[in-house]
Amino acid sequence: MKEELLKRMVKGPDGVEFEIEPLRDYYCEAAPTVMHGAYIKIVEDMFNWARSESIWILGFGTGCGAIEMRPLMTPRFDAYRYGVQWRPTPRQANLFIISGYLSTKTLKRAIRAYEQMQSPKYVIGLGSCTINGGMYWDSYNTIKRLDEYLPVDLYIAGCMPRPEALLAGFVDLKKLIRAGKGEGANLYAEKFEWYKANQKRVIHDWDMPDYNW
Amino acid sequence: MRELHTRLKNLFPLGELTEQRPDLTFVTVPREHLRSLLLHLRDREGFTHLVLLTAVDWLEEGKFQLTYLLCDRARHRDLGLRVMIPRDAATMESIHEVWPTAATYQRELREMFGIDFPGSPRLEEDFILEGWNDIPPYRRDFDTKKYAEESYGQRPGRETHDPATHMKQQLYPGEA
Numbered sequence: 001m002k003e004e005l006l007k008r009m010v011k012g013p014d015g016v017e018f019e020i021e022p023l024r025d026y027y028c029e030a031a032p033t034v035m036h037g038a039y040i041k042i043v044e045d046m047f048n049w050a051r052s053e054s055i056w057i058l059g060f061g062t063g064c065g066a067i068e069m070r071p072l073m074t075p076r077f078d079a080y081r082y083g084v085q086w087r088p089t090p091r092q093a094n095l096f097i098i099s100g101y102l103s104t105k106t107l108k109r110a111i112r113a114y115e116q117m118q119s120p121k122y123v124i125g126l127g128s129c130t131i132n133g134g135m136y137w138d139s140y141n142t143i144k145r146l147d148e149y150l151p152v153d154l155y156i157a158g159c160m161p162r163p164e165a166l167l168a169g170f171v172d173l174k175k176l177i178r179a180g181k182g183e184g185a186n187l188y189a190e191k192f193e194w195y196k197a198n199q200k201r202v203i204h205d206w207d208m209p210d211y212n213w
Numbered sequence: 214m215r216e217l218h219t220r221l222k223n224l225f226p227l228g229e230l231t232e233q234r235p236d237l238t239f240v241t242v243p244r245e246h247l248r249s250l251l252l253h254l255r256d257r258e259g260f261t262h263l264v265l266l267t268a269v270d271w272l273e274e275g276k277f278q279l280t281y282l283l284c285d286r287a288r289h290r291d292l293g294l295r296v297m298i299p300r301d302a303a304t305m306e307s308i309h310e311v312w313p314t315a316a317t318y319q320r321e322l323r324e325m326f327g328i329d330f331p332g333s334p335r336l337e338e339d340f341i342l343e344g345w346n347d348i349p350p351y352r353r354d355f356d357t358k359k360y361a362e363e364s365y366g367q368r369p370g371r372e373t374h375d376p377a378t379h380m381k382q383q384l385y386p387g388e389a
Contacts, residue, residue, distance in 0.1 A: 105343050132368040138358040140350045141342060144365040202364060205344030 001207045027209040032189040035119055037180075044180065051094075051120060052177040055170065058093035059086040060113055063100020064160060065126040071163045082170050090116040095173075098150070100160070101129035103141045104202050107149060111199055114150055115212050119185040122177070124169060125155045134159055148198045151184035151191075214238045214290060217258065225250050228295075239280070239293040244305070247296050251281065251311050259285045260292060266308075266318035268326045272353040275300045277328060281308075298328070307333040325351040 007021040038044040061069065072079035073086065087093045090113045102110060114123065125146045128134030133144035146152055153176060156169045176182050188195060192211075200206055218230055218240065228241030242250055254260040260283035269278040281294040298305055307330040309316040319330040320340045327349035330336060339345075348355050381388075 105341070108343070132371050133361075133365070137367065137371070138361045140355075140357050140360050140364075142361075142365075144361070145368050203344065204346050205339075 001205065005207050023207075023209050027212045029209050029211060031192050031211050032115075032119075032185070034186045034189045045178075048178050048180055048182070051182070052174040053083045055082075055084045055095050055122075055173070056093045057084060057086045057095045057097055058090050058113060058117065059088055060090075060096070060110070061099045062102050062106050062110060063098075063127070063129060065097075065099030065129075068126070068160050068163055068166060069097065069099060072166060077163045077167065079167065079170065082167065082174075084170055090114070091118065093117055094119075094121045095124065096121065096150075097124045097126050097166075098130050098146055098152075099126045101127075101134065101136050101139075101142050102146065104143065105141070107143055107199070108203050108208070111149065112208060112212055120182060121185050122153045122173060122182050123150050123184055124173065125152045126166065126169075127161060128157060128159045131155050131157060143202060149195065149202075151187040151195075153182055153184050214292075217292075221250070221253075224253065236290045237293070238291075239295055241295045241297070244296045244298060247281070247294065248306060248308065248311070250294065251283075251308060254283055254292065255311065259287055262286055263312040263314055264291065266315055266322070268322050268328060268351075270300070270326065270351065270353045271297075272300070277303050277326065279305060279322075279328075302329075303327065304329040304331065307331065309333050325349055327352065 005022050007019065009017050009019050011017050038047060057069075059069075061067075069086070071077050072084075079085075084095075090096075094117060096110070096114055096117060098110065114121070123146075125131060129136055129142065130146040130152070133139070133142060136142040137144065143149060154169055154173050156165050158165055161169075173182070196210055214232065214235070218227070218238070221227060221240075225246050226243060228243070230241075231239040233239060262284040264282040264284045265280075266282075267280050269280065271278060276297045277300050279296045279298060281296070283292050283294070284290075285292070296305070303326070305328055307315070307319060309319065309330075309332075316334045316336075319328075319333040320336055320338070322328045323330060323333075323336055324340045324342055324345070342350070347360060350357065350360075
């Protein structure tokens with residue numbers, strides 16, 4: 001673990017010494033909880049309809065698939081007409097597109113970013129690499145099955161899928177959310193121990209809190 | 214490049230010469246003369262740019278080959294210097310004072326091949342891999358496939374076809 005993350009004594013500008021523990025001081029370690037739906041189905045359905053029309057994507061490209069998202073921001077493919085837009089921070093996003101291969105180093109950042117997003121949140125696995133490793137099936141540092149580490153709502157197959165496939169994916173995701181099946185965040189909370197165990201099995205230098213938001 | 218080689222040969226004990234292209238030549242150098250040769254090439258011969266520093270694992274011979282590729286931008290020519298070092302407890306003199314960029318290559322080589330460069334800045338820090346717990350992955354005795362299967366596990370249902378027979382069946386279904 002890096003030295004700046006260790007528990008240690010520091011001296012403040014006023015000369016007073018105090019103890020800091022960065023992994024505990026700056027984060028809330030409380031595990032995620034399951035968010036229950038509205039008290040009546042018709043209200044929950046309305047919420048889901050509204051959620052499906054507000055898909056804000058985290059602008060985090062993990063692999064070569066990120067290049068397929070750029071044309072969607074142009075007039076040619078224009079994803080914005082579907083109510084989809086990209087945001088620069090996880091705090092403002094509710095859809096995480098894992099765009100292509102995910103190395104264990106990036107996985108660590110992806111987990112942090114996912115946990116910092118606000119619920120209800122969704123994950124799309126883009127490209128073969130997220131499904132079974134794709135052309136990186138025998139790579140020493142690329143994960144093979146994304147759904148072991150993050151709750152995936154939808155996979156888009158291809159190497160790489162065209163922007164049109166992504167648009168079709170958005171439409172399918174909207175259908176899932178409207179049908180009340182976009183429950184990834186709750187699944188993550190329910191099977192939190194299982195996800196953490198899987199994540200820690202491949203990330204050998206775990207230097208962050210178990211749940212960071 | 215030939216006359217450069219002749220000129221250098223009078224000054225340094227050079228080894229085997231390989232002319233890849235008219236503007237790209239490789240030459241083997243004993244490791245104790247590498248530093249003075251690099252300085253000579255940089256300051257006297259116009260090879261001002263270190264293009265890359267990389268390694269080749271000659272597992273059967275028990276050696277690592279380090280390749281220092283230099284570029285003479287004015288005359289549009291490249292010269293690669295090959296240095297053979299023993300593979301066991303591989304260590305090499307750092308050249309980060311000659312080219313500061315070499316420090317980055319040396320960090321990479323230490324992580325991916327396990328070659329030590331004593332004195333090179335930030336050598337101990339993780340470069341690409343984080344928390345690596347096996348032998349360096351670019352060494353040829355590292356079994357990538359076995360490591361991937363043990364660490365990650367494949368999704369069931371994945372099939373692998375031999376490309377030749379698969380394409381034969383696809384193109385000529387009756388004959389195969």
